[in-house]
Amino acid sequence: MVEISKRVTCNQVVGIFGFIGEDHIGKYSFPPVQAAPSFPSSFPHLFSGKDNLRCLIPCAIDQDPYFRMTRDVAPRIGYHKPALIESLFFPALQGETGKMSASDPNSAIYVTDSEKDIKNKINKYAFSGGQDSIEKHRQLGANLEEYGAGRMLTGEVKQRLIEVLTKLVERHRRARAAVTDEMVDAFMAVRPLPNMFN
Structure with a gap:
């Protein structure tokens, strides 16, 4: 430096x-x-x-x-x-025009978010790309397979996302709880990495 x-x-x-x-x-x-x-x-x-x-x-x-x-x-x-x-940048929950940011806790789903947090963020902040009304959405659709064809509504897509993310975050939470201080120390230790150039 x-x-x-x-x-x-x-x-x-x-x-x-x-x-x-x-x-x-x-x-x-x-x-x-x-x-x-x-x-x-x-x-x-x-x-x-x-x-x-x-x-x-x-x-x-x-x-x-x-x-x-x-x-x-x-x-x-x-x-x-x-x-x-x-x-x-990976886009924020609110859509492609923004980016995920630690200064805006509602711009992303965090692995520390509770099931309630995930549900609230997706339902309240997640940009879906759907139409303004059920009638318009059924007529015009969006740009994603079943959703794009108008066969799924925004609420259904968001509910599926909530289910998937809740399972993923819970799995991560369990794995994180199993990490010990000794594991962190071993991982963070300054050490050579064997076979790096072999």
Whole structure:
């Protein structure tokens, strides 16, 4: 992070991220934190002696500025430029025009949601793509198989979704409850991964 920081000026960061003089210092210091995992030296326990490795970063468009900065810095610190695979945001419950966001708890179904939460979010917030009335929906349908043909109504689709998600979240909840502190410690331990390059 220090090597990256020494090679990016405040003017560059302002130009890339749009920071202003009133922004706190944390904003200026975060881009090198985001960039550092692009390089093998950040993981000596995995990549010791393999400084010629290349990095492929799957990300959404909001992360692009960090890695454009990283691509500029990489050759100046002796590494390959990372490559990006940019993907679309997973749409929010409310439809394709928004994205799931932790700041809007109703934009997604979380694995910690109760059965009641799931039912409420789907019935109240989930965008269905159906028509405004039963008559219009039966006549015009939507764009999904039985639903699209008008043979299923929005409420029926949402009820099926509630059933499927409730089972899935409950299965996850049981599995999560079985995880011990020892399992987490073992999983999070800094360690080499055997046979990584075999």
